[in-house]
Amino acid sequence: MKKIAVFTSGGDAPGMNACIRAVVRTAIFHGLEVYGITYGYDGMISGNIKRMHSHSVSNIIQRGGTILKSARSEEFRTKEGREKAYQQLKSLGIDGIVAIGGDGTFTGAKVFYEEYGIPTIGCPGTIDNDIYGTDYTIGFDTAVNTALEAIDKIRDTAAAHDRIFFIEVMGRDSGYIAVECGIGGGAEFVMVPETETDLKKVVKSLKNLRKSKSSSIIVVAEGDEEGNADLIMEKVKVKINDEDKEFKVTTLGHIQRGGNPTARDRVLASRCGMAAVEGLLNGEANCMAGVVNGDVAYTSFADCIGKTKPLKGDHLRLIEILSI
Amino acid sequence: MKKIAVFTSGGDAPGMNACIRAVVRTAIFHGLEVYGITYGYDGMISGNIKRMHSHSVSNIIQRGGTILKSARSEEFRTKEGREKAYQQLKSLGIDGIVAIGGDGTFTGAKVFYEEYGIPTIGCPGTIDNDIYGTDYTIGFDTAVNTALEAIDKIRDTAAAHDRIFFIEVMGRDSGYIAVECGIGGGAEFVMVPETETDLKKVVKSLKNLRKSKSSSIIVVAEGDEEGNADLIMEKVKVKINDEDKEFKVTTLGHIQRGGNPTARDRVLASRCGMAAVEGLLNGEANCMAGVVNGDVAYTSFADCIGKTKPLKGDHLRLIEILSI
């Protein structure tokens, strides 16, 4: 292996830059040439590919976003698109790929590898933490801390006015962010897609809570089956039916995708990036480099995409017990 | 003067606790007894009033929210409500009042003073900065910095995906927060209630900008006459009519009300709180203690409520020039 390329794809996540840096520097350390593809698979197709050097990644480890930009590519879903991409890589002599992203990114990478055989390793870059084969994904810790800081601020104002706040966090299919910032934020309830939300119980508990506590925080994952935070608030409000009580909604939105990555995300991103390059050099391919039980581990793209990582059981109990 | 009471009212603002602390300790320093009224005018009516000591305000200077809580009071708008409030204060021998809040708070304080004559001084506690008689209001600096940190995070993800972001900040009647975090956040446009928003110009500029810049940030004050950020985004999107471009909205909401106050807000709150108590001791009343041109100044409630504080002219020019 002599030349590798790296790109980011899908929703951006804090720590992607730290991962790019690790890929570039590990590659150079081992004598490889390294290229950066801008705009993900779209850039691969259009040949938006440039040589990277050690200084290309100076002073980016602490930055949110991705210097290689990201995009969704419809064209790469077609055979013709992938053929163009292959020709671009072939013309540059690229014989190894590191793909930083989530499920969608790995699905594309798997198909492309199986069609054209350029060894490819993924790094788990997504705030959602919903990828099998790694304890945590790059960006998750930062997103949770960003959401938690917002909850801390909202609790100040909730307490000052005795309000009930519904806070919507990211997570279309998974409740990881909601659960961790719910525990950390001392939320009374957390509503996630993985478990059935029992609004009757919530209403009953809120009525009871109000005797001992003046304000309440409810964290809602955007993908909860009862609806988004606005909808759920309206349902609860109607059932509580108390004019003295104020109900408010805050949807945290895209602030969860940005910001300087936390220490944990920078370390994870660095480890995955180094492991991806060294994995390629050791003959690994068609897999993701993650961290499992604290150690680097390679998991086939097939498993990463196909298997699900359940929420910790004791996490849900924690919320129930600690909000009394 | 022997006994004074302090309360917070209206929307809470970071720094209110620092102001309460200053009132309590300055009062004790000068040999006064000091009482805290919980839940604003409602608590005054119901007699929710407790003696405060130096240690009652220990370790609160850095906390958002208000330990005295806040509420809107319909009852205080009635003559009967105010009579009850007066009887409560009279029974405790309260002969001075410090009211921390905004326009609504001062309106109530002015009426109450004119009816019952208990000397009252206000402190400007509101994130909106829309009070005449003080350069800045307590909480404004924190709210702007909170909004700015959110914009910094959003810019990361906006740049990664080449998106146009509409960010809604607080400000129903005033654009102070929008303008300061727009300048600080390097926004392309800021839309505020004080000036007419020219959407045609925005659309034209965005089309031009897109040649040189890949992403754009537009800050919208919630009270802009063209609507909230969702509405404005839809209007602009329709006019730009470009399928390749992604438009996103983030409404920052109540995170702007909470959080640890900044240094500036803690200092301002401390100065206003001390000045309010010392003003009472010096015979001032029916006025607000603010900071004008860097020095403490007392402004009559009538002026605080009746006069408007215009946006700085050079601030609007700054945004136009610096976003090229």
Add this chain to the structure above:
Amino acid sequence: MKKIAVFTSGGDAPGMNACIRAVVRTAIFHGLEVYGITYGYDGMISGNIKRMHSHSVSNIIQRGGTILKSARSEEFRTKEGREKAYQQLKSLGIDGIVAIGGDGTFTGAKVFYEEYGIPTIGCPGTIDNDIYGTDYTIGFDTAVNTALEAIDKIRDTAAAHDRIFFIEVMGRDSGYIAVECGIGGGAEFVMVPETETDLKKVVKSLKNLRKSKSSSIIVVAEGDEEGNADLIMEKVKVKINDEDKEFKVTTLGHIQRGGNPTARDRVLASRCGMAAVEGLLNGEANCMAGVVNGDVAYTSFADCIGKTKPLKGDHLRLIEILSI
């Protein structure tokens, strides 16, 4: 088991309050009475012990420090001291103990348990992360992020002036903090007690680095065998012997012990606190409740104290490779 007591001891760590909250609420959830001992073992001896309720721990999950205070106790090292402590607990009917702290705390708890037999479980509360039997200790993640934010700030000024900065972080016997914030901060070198520091190599590398990089960051654990950051800087400065180069030292100090805990520390603290109480109810004793490979695990005090937890091997390689 009917009544348990909880205390914090040793150096304070962010997340201790979240752990106290979890202990108190889990105990109440399971029908136990719970008591808080102030000032650690000293408070146990002097009977500084109070009943705690659910609201006693409201609104503390996000606060640094410990509401139960901490202290070192010489008296508890004596048989007489421990006898007094036992009599205090006996008189209140305490039949279970949760001890939050580090090595020293657990050493005391082990002796006390073996002498008097009150079931005791520990929770790992220390920023140093040097306790066997848990992946991470409560406070470590916060301390690393605090140090990292400081390094990010220092890198700004180091780059502006082309300076070489030696940054000293906490860690008398262990290099965990140094290694993680070294990786996250993009440090050129990290010096830790666990490995021999080769100053000749550092000097050589710094001379080489200076051709490609203008500024450098070196992270020093306070317990490095070559001395503290001041000493090491002087040694390096003499050997580099270049008048054009500025060498600076920053010792981060006690800021690493305080601050709002991160999400990770709050979740870890909550899990350990709940596991400690439920462990007591399930007959566990003389052990610590930690989290190993992501799941709650109980490890005997003997192992926690006696065994060492080595630094991750790939972490040290990361620093070497990624700083090229």
Add this chain to the structure above:
Amino acid sequence: MKKIAVFTSGGDAPGMNACIRAVVRTAIFHGLEVYGITYGYDGMISGNIKRMHSHSVSNIIQRGGTILKSARSEEFRTKEGREKAYQQLKSLGIDGIVAIGGDGTFTGAKVFYEEYGIPTIGCPGTIDNDIYGTDYTIGFDTAVNTALEAIDKIRDTAAAHDRIFFIEVMGRDSGYIAVECGIGGGAEFVMVPETETDLKKVVKSLKNLRKSKSSSIIVVAEGDEEGNADLIMEKVKVKINDEDKEFKVTTLGHIQRGGNPTARDRVLASRCGMAAVEGLLNGEANCMAGVVNGDVAYTSFADCIGKTKPLKGDHLRLIEILSI
């Protein structure tokens, strides 16, 4: 005027980049060519000067440090050095200069202007806030907030252990940072160069305070006439002479120079940068563009350097009164 140059000099300050951005974009807006000089006066002498465009300053408004780097220049103190600098500027046709820095920077700029006549305007970039002719200097607000966040963290651990903490902040000749973060941090004492520090009074008060408060924070400006924080702590410790009390010192150091600038600093930097360029276009020279009483004002270099800006009198009273 057709071509202007901009540089930063002296100690770096957060917000310098925002100021550079404002200078560059305002110049371009008005049809000027603009050049950036790297490494301050040294770069002027050696001709380290490059054309800047609008995109040269994209995405820097939020960054600490200075993209133009900074340095002290011995050579510029000589007539020969300044002659070289002039020839460099002349050869490029530079006919206007914006100098961002503090006293030393303006002293050099004044001499250079008087010798060679290239119109020059300064912007006040220094964390110390000790420049006459502007309410605040660029970087001061950020430095104060950084110091304050550190004090907040230290208070957590001080309270947990009942310790007395001496915290040293920057300020060799001025106590602005110490005073503002002392008020904001609820310090018991603040020691600054401008006023005589009465250690006897401090010792007496600390002994009294210890009856009602368990921990204390004392903020020391590095230039206090009684010495740095280490020295003062030792003097106080000896006089208090209480073995039960722990005294600790934290020297915040260079973290105060870095970090993302606050909203206030970004707005101030933007205003000063725009005013400097527009001042040059309007025929101003040999002066600094600052903000006085909220409005842009030009003050001659002679006054900026020669006059002193005293500490606010009520600030010192605040600390005395509010720490009871």
